[in-house]
Amino acid sequence: MPLKPPPSPAPPVGAEQAELAASFVEEARVLLEQAGEALLTLERDPADQEAINALFRAVHSIKGAAGLFDLPAMVHLVHAGEDLLSAMREGRVRMDSAAADELLEGLDHVGQWIGLFQQDGVLPPAAMEIARRYAAAYRARLGGTGDPQPAGEVATGGTRHAWADDHGAAIQDSGGHDGPFVTVEYCPDPACFFSGEDPLHVARTIPGLVWFDIAPREAWPDPRLFDPYVCNLRIRLASCALLEEVEQHFRYMPDAVTIGLLHGSAPSPVVGAPAALPPLAVELIEAQRSALAEPARAGQIADIAATLRNICAALGQPVPFAGTPDEAALAAATAELLTRDALPDAAANADVAGEAVPPTGAVRPDTTERTLRVEQGRIDTLMNLVGELVVAKNALPFLARDAENRFGSRELAREIKERYAVIDRIARQMQGAVMDIRMMPVSDLFKRFPRMVRDIARKQDKQVQLVIEGETTEADKNVIEALAEPLTHILRNSLDHGIETGAERRALGKPDVATVRLVASQEGDSVVIDISDDGRGVDPDRVRAKAIERALIDAERAAQLTDEQAVQLVFLPGFSTAEAISDLSGRGVGMDAVRSVIERLGGEVTLQSRPGEGTTVRLRLPLSMAVTRVLTVDLAGQAYGIPMDLVVETVRTDPAAIRRLKAAEAIVRRDTVIPLIRLRTLLGMEEHRPSLESVLILRIGHATVGLVVDDFGTGMDIILKPFAGILANMSGFSGTAVLGDGRVLLVLNLKEML
Amino acid sequence: MPIRFAGARAVLEGHCTVEEAHDLSEWLLAARARKIDLSGCTGLHAAVLQCLMALRPEMIAAPSDGDLARWLAAALPAPPALPPHRTQTRRRRSKPAALRRSGATL
Numbered sequence: 005m006p007l008k009p010p011p012s013p014a015p016p017v018g019a020e021q022a023e024l025a026a027s028f029v030e031e032a033r034v035l036l037e038q039a040g041e042a043l044l045t046l047e048r049d050p051a052d053q054e055a056i057n058a059l060f061r062a063v064h065s066i067k068g069a070a071g072l073f074d075l076p077a078m079v080h081l082v083h084a085g086e087d088l089l090s091a092m093r094e095g096r097v098r099m100d101s102a103a104a105d106e107l108l109e110g111l112d113h114v115g116q117w118i119g120l121f122q123q124d125g126v127l128p129p130a131a132m133e134i135a136r137r138y139a140a141a142y143r144a145r146l147g148g149t150g151d152p153q154p155a156g157e158v159a160t161g162g163t164r165h166a167w168a169d170d171h172g173a174a175i176q177d178s179g180g181h182d183g184p185f186v187t188v189e190y191c192p193d194p195a196c197f198f199s200g201e202d203p204l205h206v207a208r209t210i211p212g213l214v215w216f217d218i219a220p221r222e223a224w225p226d227p228r229l230f231d232p233y234v235c236n237l238r239i240r241l242a243s244c245a246l247l248e249e250v251e252q253h254f255r256y257m258p259d260a261v262t263i264g265l266l267h268g269s270a271p272s273p274v275v276g277a278p279a280a281l282p283p284l285a286v287e288l289i290e291a292q293r294s295a296l297a298e299p300a301r302a303g304q305i306a307d308i309a310a311t312l313r314n315i316c317a318a319l320g321q322p323v324p325f326a327g328t329p330d331e332a333a334l335a336a337a338t339a340e341l342l343t344r345d346a347l348p349d350a351a352a353n354a355d356v357a358g359e360a361v362p363p364t365g366a367v368r369p370d371t372t373e374r375t376l377r378v379e380q381g382r383i384d385t386l387m388n389l390v391g392e393l394v395v396a397k398n399a400l401p402f403l404a405r406d407a408e409n410r411f412g413s414r415e416l417a418r419e420i421k422e423r424y425a426v427i428d429r430i431a432r433q434m435q436g437a438v439m440d441i442r443m444m445p446v447s448d449l450f451k452r453f454p455r456m457v458r459d460i461a462r463k464q465d466k467q468v469q470l471v472i473e474g475e476t477t478e479a480d481k482n483v484i485e486a487l488a489e490p491l492t493h494i495l496r497n498s499l500d501h502g503i504e505t506g507a508e509r510r511a512l513g514k515p516d517v518a519t520v521r522l523v524a525s526q527e528g529d530s531v532v533i534d535i536s537d538d539g540r541g542v543d544p545d546r547v548r549a550k551a552i553e554r555a556l557i558d559a560e561r562a563a564q565l566t567d568e569q570a571v572q573l574v575f576l577p578g579f580s581t582a583e584a585i586s587d588l589s590g591r592g593v594g595m596d597a598v599r600s601v602i603e604r605l606g607g608e609v610t611l612q613s614r615p616g617e618g619t620t621v622r623l624r625l626p627l628s629m630a631v632t633r634v635l636t637v638d639l640a641g642q643a644y645g646i647p648m649d650l651v652v653e654t655v656r657t658d659p660a661a662i663r664r665l666k667a668a669e670a671i672v673r674r675d676t677v678i679p680l681i682r683l684r685t686l687l688g689m690e691e692h693r694p695s696l697e698s699v700l701i702l703r704i705g706h707a708t709v710g711l712v713v714d715d716f717g718t719g720m721d722i723i724l725k726p727f728a729g730i731l732a733n734m735s736g737f738s739g740t741a742v743l744g745d746g747r748v749l750l751v752l753n754l755k756e757m758l
Numbered sequence: 759m760p761i762r763f764a765g766a767r768a769v770l771e772g773h774c775t776v777e778e779a780h781d782l783s784e785w786l787l788a789a790r791a792r793k794i795d796l797s798g799c800t801g802l803h804a805a806v807l808q809c810l811m812a813l814r815p816e817m818i819a820a821p822s823d824g825d826l827a828r829w830l831a832a833a834l835p836a837p838p839a840l841p842p843h844r845t846q847t848r849r850r851r852s853k854p855a856a857l858r859r860s861g862a863t864l
Contacts, residue, residue, distance in 0.1 A: 197776055197805050204804035208829065218833040224812040227787055232779040232809050 024295075028069050029122045030377070035062040035069075036115050037451065043107055044454050050092075050099040057184075060089045066114065071291040077131035078117050084139030085110050091146050101462075103145060108455070110138045165189055167217075167240060168266040175215040175242040175266060177293065177339060185214065185266040186250045188241040191221055192260050194234045201257065203237055210253050212245030242266065285315055293338040296331065308334055312341070380481065387438050390431070391723045395742060397431050398720050400424040432721070444484045446524040446531070447475035452488070453495060453522060460499045467517040468503060474524035479531040483625050486605055487533070490598040494535045494621050495520065497595070502539030502619050512616070514538065529627050529649070530607070536620035542613035544570035547579075554578055571613045575599045632724045634741075634751060636717030637700065639683055640692070643717055645741065645751035652701040652708065654716050659697055671699065671710055680710040686757055687736075704758055711754070724751055760799075766791060767818060770806075771798035779805035786813045796821045796830070807833055 042059035045052055067082040085107060091097040113134055117127050168175065168187040175185055188210070192203040207216065221238040224230065243250050247265065254261045292308045312334070400420055408417035450472050461468040503518045510516065523534045544567040551557045551573045562570070573579060577596040595611075598621075602609045607625035634645035635654075655673065662669050662680060669680040678701060684692055692714060700711040722741035727734055738753040761778050762769040763785060774782075786792055786809060794810070797819035802810075810817075811833055821827045 192804070197803075202776070202803050204802060204807055204829070208825070216829070216832060218807075218829065220808075220811060227813055230783065230787075230809075230812045232783040232805050232812075233776075235804065236808060236812075237804060 025073065025121070025125070028073065029118055032066055032069060032118050033115070035066050036111055036118070038062045039066070039111055040108065040455055041451060043104055043111070044458060046099050047101060047104040047458075056089065056093050056099075060086070060093055063089060068287055068291045068294070071288045072295060073121070075117070075121065075127060077127050077135040078114055080132070081110055081135035081138050082114060084135075084142040088142040088146055097145055106138065106141050106145075110142075113138065165240075165262070165264045165266070168242065168264060171215065171217075171242070172266060173339070176290070178214045178242075185242045185244055186212075186247050187264045187266050188239075188243065188250060188254065188261055189264075190239040190241065190254070190257075190261045192235045192237060192239075192257070194236065196235050196257075196260070197233050203235060203239060206254070206257070207239045207241060210241055210243050210245075211249045212243040213241060214244050215242040216240065288315055289338055289341050293335070296335055296338065305331060305334065312337060315341075383438070383441055387442065390434050390438050393431050394435065394721045394723065397424070397427050398722075398743060400427065401718060435721070439480070442481045443478040444481050445475060446477050446479060446484060446487075446533070447472075449484045449487055449491065450475055450522060450524070453491070456492065457495060457499065457520060460496065461503075464499065464505075466499065466503050466505060468499060469517050469519055471519055471521045472523075473521065477524040477526050477531055479625065479627050483531065483605060483627070486601060487623070487625070490601045490609075490623065491522075491533070491535065493595075493598050495522070498535060498537040498539065498619065498621075502537045502541070504540055508540075526627070527624075530624050531627055533623040533625075534620055535623075536618060538618040541615040541617055541619050542571045542574065542611070543615060544568075544613075547571055547573050551576065551579065568612075571611055574611065575609070632741075632751070633719060633721050634749070635700070635719050636749065637683070637698075637713040638715040638717055639687070639713055640689055643743070643747065643749050644683075644713075645722065645749045646700065646702070646711075646754065647738075647751070648719060650702045650704060650754060652703050655699045655701060655710075656696050657699055659693065659695070662697065673701070676708070678708050678710045680712055681758060682712040684712075684714075702754065704755055709758060722749060722751070767793045767795055768815075769795045769798065770802075773801035774799060774803060774806045776803040776805045779803065779809055782806060783809045783813065786815050791816075793818050795819045799823070799826065801826065802830075810834060 039059050039062035042055045042062065045055040046059060049055070063082055063086050067079060067086060070078040070082060088097065088103075088107070092099055092103075097103075113131075117131055120127055120131075165187045167189075168185070175187075190203065190207060192201060193199075196203065204218075207218070217240040219238050220236050222236060224236070247263070250263060254263070289312070292311055295308055401424060404417040404420040404424065407413050407420060453472070454470050457468055457470040498520055503520070504512070504514075506516055509518065518538055520537045521534065523536075525532050525534075548562040548565070548570050552559050552562050556576045556579060557573065562573075565573075574595045575598075579596065595609075599609050602623055602625065605625050607623060609624075610622045612620045612622070633648040635648050635651050636643045636645055638644075655671075657671060662671055663677075664670075669682075670677050671680060672678070680699065682691070684690070694714070698713050698715055700713055700716070702709050702711055720743075722743075724739045724741055727737065727739060736753055736757050738751050741749045741751060743749050760770060760772045760774045761782060762771065766789070768782065768785060770778075793816045795818045799821045800823050807830075810830075814834070817830075817834070821830065
């Protein structure tokens with residue numbers, strides 16, 4: 005390497021540095037994930053240009069960010085990886101499984117180092133050794149081709165604007181990254197004003213504008229001859245938006261524009277420029293520049309200045325500033341240093357009439373997604389507060405009743421109810437908003453699995469493809485996070501026990517490549533995740549035998565179970581069918597751990613198996629641990645909650661209208677016979693025969709049922725807390741909630757009771 | 759009317775449309791030392807911009823709209839060919855400020 009990474013800008017001191025480090029760690033993790041994903045795509049399809057570009061970008065960004073800190077090992081490794089990727093991108097080296105393995109391992113190390121850096125702020129000394137080993141391995145792959153030809157001939161797929169290369173540094177500078185950028189040369193038709201075109205407006209509204217230059221196409225004529233309605237403008241633009249977006253923007257004036265691409269790496273190796281800076285130096289300067297652009301940089305000016313000075317010293321270049329420079333001076337200095345690279349010859353700049361001005365401020369927000377990263381703890385606090393608000397709000401109807409009954413003020417009661425309606429609406433919206441924040445797509449969870457499946461399959465010498473569907477399905481963050489472990493377990497089980505080896509599969513006439521499907525979907529208020537494979541399925545007889553052997557069930561009962569029931573035995577604690585305990589699964593904590601996690605989340609897990617054809621494990625979970633809306637009913641002076649989504653209508657009926665068919669009762673509503681069930685009987689209370697029966701018509705599954713209660717209460721939002729401790733296994737109730745007046749509401753689990 | 763002509767100065771306000779380009783160019787051509795004030799200008803049609811680029815009137819005030827100001831700065835680079843002109847502008851610009859300051863002390 006021509007240049008040693010400079011010493012770190014500063015030992016991690018001060019809150020700003022810590023903040024910068026924290027954002028680096030977070031960003032690097034995201035980038036690593038992207039890189040991993042792209043690498044897997046690439047392994048499947050080495051020709052996937054998009055994947056290699058994504059991979060290259062991610063690795064490149066990691067390198068740039070790592071340069072800000074004292075992480076020579078990381079920079080070294082990533083730099084070597086980047087070289088290899090760059091060769092692959094140009095088609096000089098082919099991607100294969102072995103190369104993917106090496107690159108993935110390298111990424112794993114980087115991931116580990118980032119963890120260590122987050123913990124201790126430094127890397128262990130052994131890191132450099134590892135970095136050298138991988139760097140050597142990557143270089144060895146490069147070595148065979150050993151062609152130092154600069155990458156000048158990268159196909160752009162469009163016009164290549166010479167001026168874009170000249171201004172490459174300035175464009176990258178304002179873009180905040182190094183490409184690719186879409187470049188546009190826009191020469192409006194001289195008569196365009198008469199067709200209602202406003203070139204200035206068109207140019208100013210281009211998506212993702214990062215750089216522009218505007219100049220007359222031909223020298224202005226003598227003022228006397230000047231005609232304001234002959235357009236004589238030439239506008240040059242660079243945008244960080246997608247090529248298609250830019251093309252779309254100029255769709256009405258295809259003849260007036262040429263659109264090209266500027267690749268990030270293209271301008272740096274200016275052919276035959278002896279004064280060009282080594283790429284690593286350019287990177288480092290760019291890193292300083294982006295640090296300068298960070299809003300939280302006040303304390304780092306001196307550090308950045310020191311870094312720049314070091315870079316210049318290492319290059320033997322003059323330092324472009326003196327003494328203790330301020331921000332503006334540093335910004336100018338970085339720009340100047342980069343120009344030394346990109347524009348070794350001032351003459352190259354001669355045709356530029358106007359001075360290019362990088363737009364900032366108002367234009368920038370278009371180019372970046374407006375998101376806000378918030379610690380989860382804060383959202384949780386917000387959610388708890390909303391929960392408390394809901395409970396507190398529920399106290400108002402009680403207050404209204406008190407005002408009327410105890411203090412005899414009907415008017416006050418009515419007013420309180422009115423206010424309650426307003427607060428209720430706002431609280432409900434707030435709840436919705438908080439829940440929305442907490443919603444995450446399952447893709448965040450699923451993206452770790454392709455890598456895992458690939459690794460396990462390679463280790464076991466099986467060929468497996470993982471098919472993921474429904475990644476956009478959303479669920480509460482808690483649900484998503486809690487699912488990681490169970491899903492890992494199920495997938496491992498599937499690969500370990502379900503999928504046969506290649507030879508077995510061929511003997512069975514199945515395709516060589518096994519398929520594991522991971523499908524997420526939303527069904528009403530729950531999210532359903534199916535994990536299915538086309539392996540050998542679960543053998544019910546073996547499960548029975550194993551369960552008896554482990555004394556989980558006696559032989560007689562096992563024999564009575566249907567095959568379908570028998571396979572559910574795998575969920576019993578202490579069940580493991582693996583013949584040999586592999587290092588992957590089969591440690592005896594298999595499916596029962598899965599079941600307990602899912603049930604703790606209020607979900608259910610079922611297993612379906614078709615012997616010889618495969619297994620499907622279905623997880624069904626609530627979308628969120630949200631607030632539940634219930635209808636309270638009165639029963640012997642005690643309030644019970646019934647989930648509102650089950651309630652169809654409430655009816656008061658004359659006991660004479662109830663028809664009796666032997667012991668069963670029913671009523672007829674809209675020509676339908678609805679069977680009646682008395683809640684008092686269900687709960688083992690004594691009978692109660694009022695003059696008017698209150699019947700709650702419920703829809704449970706596909707059946708309609710009438711539930712007879714003493715009286716109806718009100719609808720209210722509650723935060724349902726499942727039973728814990730010794731009550732955890734109580735059937736018939738799904739949980740409790742605290743009411744506004746402090747009473748405890750028992751919420752009935754009618755699906756289970758009826 | 760987005761363009762107000764007051765003596766030797768044209769004040770451009772709001773969004774100047776394509777129609778204004780004609781009047782502005784005529785007015786700028788009528789006498790050499792005419793100046794423009796863009797401080798209240800929020801948008802320019804390209805034809806108006808062309809007038810400014812081709813006829814180069816002295817700009818008393820740049821648009822307060824930052825984005826527009828940057829576009830204008832790109833389109834109208836400070837003319838290097840006329841150094842005396844430039845210094846004059848500078849003196850003029852500093853003058854009112856000095857006057858204001860002295861006025862304040864009085």
